[in-house]
Amino acid sequence: MLTPDRHQLILKLLKQQSTVKIQDIVEATNSSESTIRRDLTQLEKGKYLKRVHGGASRLQGKLQEPSMIEKSAKNLQEKKQIAKHAASLVEEGDSIYLDAGSTVAEIIPFLPVHNIVVVTNGLTHVNQLIDRNITTYIIGGFAKPKTNAVIGRGALESLKQYRFDKCFMGVNGIHPEFGFTTPDQEEALIKQTAIGLAREAYVLADDSKLFEIGFAKIGDLHEALIITNEHDEESLIEIKSKTMVKVVNS
Amino acid sequence: MLTPDRHQLILKLLKQQSTVKIQDIVEATNSSESTIRRDLTQLEKGKYLKRVHGGASRLQGKLQEPSMIEKSAKNLQEKKQIAKHAASLVEEGDSIYLDAGSTVAEIIPFLPVHNIVVVTNGLTHVNQLIDRNITTYIIGGFAKPKTNAVIGRGALESLKQYRFDKCFMGVNGIHPEFGFTTPDQEEALIKQTAIGLAREAYVLADDSKLFEIGFAKIGDLHEALIITNEHDEESLIEIKSKTMVKVVNS
DNA sequence: TTGTTTTTGAAAGAAAATGATTGAAATCTG
DNA sequence: CAGATTTCAATCATTTTCTTTCAAAAACAA
Numbered sequence: 001m002l003t004p005d006r007h008q009l010i011l012k013l014l015k016q017q018s019t020v021k022i023q024d025i026v027e028a029t030n031s032s033e034s035t036i037r038r039d040l041t042q043l044e045k046g047k048y049l050k051r052v053h054g055g056a057s058r059l060q061g062k063l064q065e066p067s068m069i070e071k072s073a074k075n076l077q078e079k080k081q082i083a084k085h086a087a088s089l090v091e092e093g094d095s096i097y098l099d100a101g102s103t104v105a106e107i108i109p110f111l112p113v114h115n116i117v118v119v120t121n122g123l124t125h126v127n128q129l130i131d132r133n134i135t136t137y138i139i140g141g142f143a144k145p146k147t148n149a150v151i152g153r154g155a156l157e158s159l160k161q162y163r164f165d166k167c168f169m170g171v172n173g174i175h176p177e178f179g180f181t182t183p184d185q186e187e188a189l190i191k192q193t194a195i196g197l198a199r200e201a202y203v204l205a206d207d208s209k210l211f212e213i214g215f216a217k218i219g220d221l222h223e224a225l226i227i228t229n230e231h232d233e234e235s236l237i238e239i240k241s242k243t244m245v246k247v248v249n250s
Numbered sequence: 251m252l253t254p255d256r257h258q259l260i261l262k263l264l265k266q267q268s269t270v271k272i273q274d275i276v277e278a279t280n281s282s283e284s285t286i287r288r289d290l291t292q293l294e295k296g297k298y299l300k301r302v303h304g305g306a307s308r309l310q311g312k313l314q315e316p317s318m319i320e321k322s323a324k325n326l327q328e329k330k331q332i333a334k335h336a337a338s339l340v341e342e343g344d345s346i347y348l349d350a351g352s353t354v355a356e357i358i359p360f361l362p363v364h365n366i367v368v369v370t371n372g373l374t375h376v377n378q379l380i381d382r383n384i385t386t387y388i389i390g391g392f393a394k395p396k397t398n399a400v401i402g403r404g405a406l407e408s409l410k411q412y413r414f415d416k417c418f419m420g421v422n423g424i425h426p427e428f429g430f431t432t433p434d435q436e437e438a439l440i441k442q443t444a445i446g447l448a449r450e451a452y453v454l455a456d457d458s459k460l461f462e463i464g465f466a467k468i469g470d471l472h473e474a475l476i477i478t479n480e481h482d483e484e485s486l487i488e489i490k491s492k493t494m495v496k497v498v499n500s
Numbered sequence: 501t502t503g504t505t506t507t508t509g510a511a512a513g514a515a516a517a518t519g520a521t522t523g524a525a526a527t528c529t530g
Numbered sequence: 531c532a533g534a535t536t537t538c539a540a541t542c543a544t545t546t547t548c549t550t551t552c553a554a555a556a557a558c559a560a
Contacts (some may be wrong), residue, residue: 002269002271002302002304002305002307003303003304003517004268004269004300004302004307005268005269005394008268010324022537023368027435031518031519032519032522033289033519033520033537033538034518034519035517035519036541037519037538038517038518039538041539044285051452052537053526053527053536053537053538054527054537121378123358123373123376123388124396125442126373126393127398130395130396130398132254133395135390135392136393137390137393137399137404138388138391138393139390140387140388140389140390140391140400140404140405140408141387141388141390142386142387143376143379143380143386144380145380145389146380147266148376148377150388152387154387154390154408154411155390158390158404158408161404182353183521190362217518253507281508281509282508282509282510283509283510283547284508284509284510285507285508285509287548287549288507303517303546303547303548304517304546304547305514306509382534485559
């Protein structure tokens with residue numbers, strides 16, 4: 001890999017996640033630790049980043065993403081916390097499914113990059129996953145407008161060829177027209193099937209209230225679901241209005 | 251290969267991928283390393299690129315030479331012309347396949363929107379297609395980094411579920427690492443299969459000379475292809491160096 | 501053709517980048 | 531706090547790439 005490419009990759013990673021571990025860059029570039037250290041030294045000298053123990057950090061004064069500024073720091077913090085926690089459930093060797101949608105997308109920056117396989121029906125996820133050097137498979141089928149989710153009969157068949165250790169489902173931000181209180185039947189079917197193919201399924205919601213409404217619908221479609229709704233450390237984490245619920249397959 | 255052709259090829263590669271390795275250019279041009287080094291020295295002196303260890307890097311931020319802007323504008327014009335023509339071949343009711351890659355992407359803006367179905371393995375195509383309200387299906391399978399093409403065994407199976415009236419294949423801009431003189435075998439396999447599933451197949455190339463080199467490789471993989479290389483209005487359109495060749499299945 | 505210029509490819513020594521190793525420093529853990 | 535672990539900077543050997551040089555091949559002009 002050429003030097004400018006490495007530098008660019010490092011900056012790209014920092015654009016996504018504000019902090020990078022050296023080991024991650026090493027794996028992403030197939031270069032040695034020494035080389036990456038030299039890269040970081042150079043980039044720091046050029047005022048592109050700040051070196052910290054274990055890696056590098058984005059420097060505050062300079063370039064700030066508009067999207068980051070837009071969002072309130074509090075919401076971002078919460079969202080990142082739950083995303084971080086969800087990602088921490090993923091272990092090396094896992095095969096996981098990521099549902100389409102912006103909520104689930106938050107997980108991606110925190111996923112371990114080494115030795116995991118991700119399957120998704122979210123077209124917009126694929127770029128992010130590939131950028132992080134994560135082995136990625138896309139479900140085939142009809143590309144649904146507006147949400148960029150792959151659905152339909154073909155998608156179901158395509159999906160059924162996989163098995164997952166964990167799957168992460170979103171329940172909001174699905175379709176502006178239908179809204180998320182009336183999720184698209186087609187998408188619901190995909191969700192249901194994916195949950196059935198996974199050993200463990202997690203549902204992520206940005207807002208616990210919306211979550212309840214939305215989940216009832218999905219529950220209608222899949223009676224086998226048992227919703228653990230207790231504040232049990234092992235199966236449920238609640239961070240203010242951000243909720244993640246573990247769903248256990250019977 | 252003539253000097254101006256080499257220079258043009260190098261610039262084209264840099265247009266595609268922001269960085270080129272010398273070895274890749276050597277393989278693509280069948281020239282010696284020395285020659286390529288001289289080329290790079292010249293091009294750098296002319297402010298067309300920046301040399302870096304191992305190759306060359308696109309220079310950005312600075313103004314491009316007027317001649318380059320002219321050229322790219324001309325190229326764009328030609329590209330659009332051929333894309334327009336290719337799109338005009340698509341009729342209402344058609345089911346078509348679009349190969350991944352930037353060349354084929356040019357067709358999308360000119361496709362008729364009503365009553366056609368598009369199947370593709372190009373992840374980047376999907377957004378464009380959806381935006382134009384075109385019914386779109388994505389092939390399922392492994393998402394290949396850098397090119398955003400869906401490939402692999404699963405992709406083949408997914409692909410075989412479809413039949414096409416027409417398919418449009420690209421032969422360049424495939425992979426910076428492999429270069430376009432040695433297309434990825436996996437991608438070639440997908441191309442080959444898609445051609446087999448279509449009644450009519452069209453191959454699009456930006457540059458007829460590059461095209462020859464690239465196509466030879468693909469030809470190795472699919473003997474059934476007959477390349478109509480005559481200036482026959484019905485089967486071949488040539489616009490200066492931009493060539494589209496109709497491929498007839500035997 | 502002959503002689504000249506240009507282009508090309510190959511070789512050799514110089515320069516740069518890389519990867520591994522080492523001991524020091526920082527961080528974590530109990 | 532003390533020991534263990536991780537991360538770091540510095541160094542060196544190796545590999546890769548670069549520049550220079552020169553001779554052969556090709557293009558060109560007389």
